[in-house]
Amino acid sequence: MTLPVVSISGKKKKKPSLVLTLSGAGLLIGGGIAAYWLFTQGKPLSRDLPVGANIIPQDALFTVSLSTDSSQWEKLRSFGTKESQAALDQNLIQWRDRFLAKEGFDFKKDVSPWVGDQVTIAILAPKAPVTASKPVASDGKLATVEQSLVMVLPIKDQNKIQTALAQPKALKGKWVDREYEGITIKEAQTNSGEKLSTAVIEERFLVIADNPKATERTIKAYKGKATLAASKGFAKHLPKIATYQPLAQFYVNVPSAAQIASTTSAKRRLPAQVLAQLKNNKGLAGTVSLEPQGLRIKGVSWLKPSSRRVLAVENKANTMTTRLPESTLMMFSGGNLRRLWADYVLTSQKNPLSPVKPEKLRKGFKNLSGLDLDRDLLSWMGGEFAVSVVPQTPNTEFPQDVRAALVFMVQASDRRKAEASMKQLDDAMRNQYQFKIKEDKVGQVPVTRWIGPSGTLTATHGWLEEDIAFLTLGTPISDKIIPKPKNILAKAGLFQKAVPSELNPISTQFFLDMEGAAKNFSLPALFPNQQSFLNAINSVGVTSAVSDSRTTRYDILLKLKEGDRPVELPNAEEKSE
Secondary structure (H helix, E strand, O other), rough: OOOOEEOOOOOOHHHHHHOOOOHHHHHHHHHHHHHHHOOOOOOOOOOOOOOOOOOOOOOOOOEEEEEEOHHHHHHHOOOOOOHHHHHHHHHHHHHHHHHOOOOOOOOOOOOOOOOOOOOEEEEOOOOOOOOOOOOOOOOOOEEOOOOOEEEEEOOHHHHHHHHHOOOOOOOOOOOOEEEEEOOEEEEEEEOOOOOEEEEEEEOEEHHHHHHHHHHHHHHHHHHHEEEEOOOOOHHHHHHHHHOOOOOEEEEEHHHHHHHHHOOOOOOOOOOOOHHHHHOOEEEEEEEEEOOOOOOEEEEEEEOOOOOOOOOOOOOOOOOOHHEOOOOOEEEEEOOOHHHHHHHHHHHHOOOOOOOOOOOHHHHHHHHOOOOOOHHHHHOOOOOEEEEEEEEEOOOOOOOOOOOOOOOOOEEEEOOOHHHHHHHHHHHHHHHHOOOOEEEEOOEEEEEEEEEEOOOOEEEEEEOOEEEEEEEEEEEOOOHHOOEEEEHHHEEEEEEHOOOOOOOOOOOOEEEEEHHHHHHOOOOOOOOHHHHHOOOEEEEEEEEEEEEEEEEEEOOOOOEEOOOOOOOOOOOHHHHOO
């Protein structure tokens, strides 16, 4: 039993079958990891749009394209510690065997000789429109929305694909041929019981789907030029983040993906007001590339042209790193805290997926201090700000068990109002919590200290300059920021290597010294083998900038430890022996 390769003209050439299992849940969760190993041969090619962009329907929820350059994946496997490398390799073997070996295929023999420079996996939503009220199951619960998966594999060598597939694999059922829009679609059932649908377009692309209707939609989109490449936003913004020889490229149709996500579980359902905000966001895309020190991700997000929401072009996060010491472990800065908070509230209020609930934070702050967070504090915080973690300085006057301090700095737009708010905080700490409020000096700079009932210094606040207010919580570190440090974070070697500098000016900036933080703190477990992967990271750096009223750019650098040279992963046969 063989699978003939059919060109778009309808001319048939005898070619054997190719079976690649597309598991809906598996690929959705682990497609990137699976493809990481599966597609590891071929030469990279520089291009602005990913392969398959002129085939994948433009209403796809999500696409990811991965390089088939084996040297890039071997380089990625060389990063990290022995533990993280072993954990990564174990995952790669599991996914590789799940998607090929169980169907009797060997990637190196059956696929790599003919596959092109990049492969693309896309998730398509159900064709029927999905609303917040449907689909609903008979028991009244929200029904699961089924998505289809499509894979596009470019064919770089017609002769080799015929040779490689000359020995057809046994399937549970026979291949059934049918014509659609002048193209032959081959359908069969795999050994694992999943449906498979394949077609060849222009003798250049092999399209594989887990649903025959998805194959039809892909062919129709291609012939009707309703593909991602024809989407104005996609075609306009992807070139902005194009890199030479990317390891991966991804795209998320934000409003459609959010709406589909809202139908998967009643408990995690997105409220209507959140969906309304997300619908203003048209897309999010990124490219992942390897650099000598680790992984770099360039991203871009854009709003709909018709969106009422617009972005403020305020790229002013430029000076806070000059006020922090080089020993800073973590730092997040921005250009306008008041506006950042307003934007966050707009998209996060009553959103069950938000990490911090605005209404709970407001209520908690009111209960703690008696102050209104928006009126009494954020109203005068319209300038540049930074939240950071600075390690402790030994201090015999205030012995501490805490190893670091949380430092908050903000440029005040109204100093008089700011001072009145801080006095209210002082009174609340004195009257409600029996803290001692002590007026002091660091050098020649007046500061106010909060000292707990046990004599432990809890906080210090004051003014660094005429309009720069600061507050530290935890171990005493005010002598590290007063006077302005000579060895500043902005000039620290680790910071300069970790934080991307291509975007300038910037709207936000993030830095994390992972090694330094690991020595001082422990993080809660969020995923399996978390600590082994965190141990493989030296630092994380992020910058963002608002390009115009509807576009934001992101640049992320994940600096990884250089590990041992990886050994070759065993193939399925060796593993079973």
